[in-house]
Each structure stands twice: as structure tokens, then as C-alpha cells.
């Protein structure tokens with residue numbers, strides 16, 4: 001299940017959620033202020049740190 005990072009437009013808080021890819025990308029309540037004006041941002045650490053920045057080349061798709 002991928003981890004998505006969100007940013008709250010109301011208070012500026014950033015938070016991460018483990019969600020299925022089919023989950024809605026907005027309307028998730030902020031854990032700090034409860035506002036649902038949050039937006040998904042690309043999480044850099046979740047994708048590049050896990051497999052050494054391999055991207056989608058051969059051999060990088062395996063789950064470890």
C-alpha cells in the first residue's frame with residue numbers, strides 16, 4: 001500500500017497516510033485542525049529512499 005503525503009491548506013500541516021491507490025486524494029481531514037481542505041503532494045522519501053532511487057528500471061520492482 002503506498003504512502004501519500006498531504007498538506008493542509010488551512011494550517012499548513014504536512015502528514016502522511018498509508019492508503020490504497022483507489023483512495024480519494026482530497027477530503028482527508030487534517031490531524032491537527034480537522035479541516036478537509038488538504039491536498040496530496042508527492043512524497044519523495046517514500047519512493048526514492050526505499051529502493052535507492054531505482055525508478056522503474058529492471059530489477060527495481062520487487063518488494064523487499
Ligand SMILES: [Zn+2]
Pocket residue numbers: 008009010011012013030031032033034035
Ligand atoms: Zn490543518
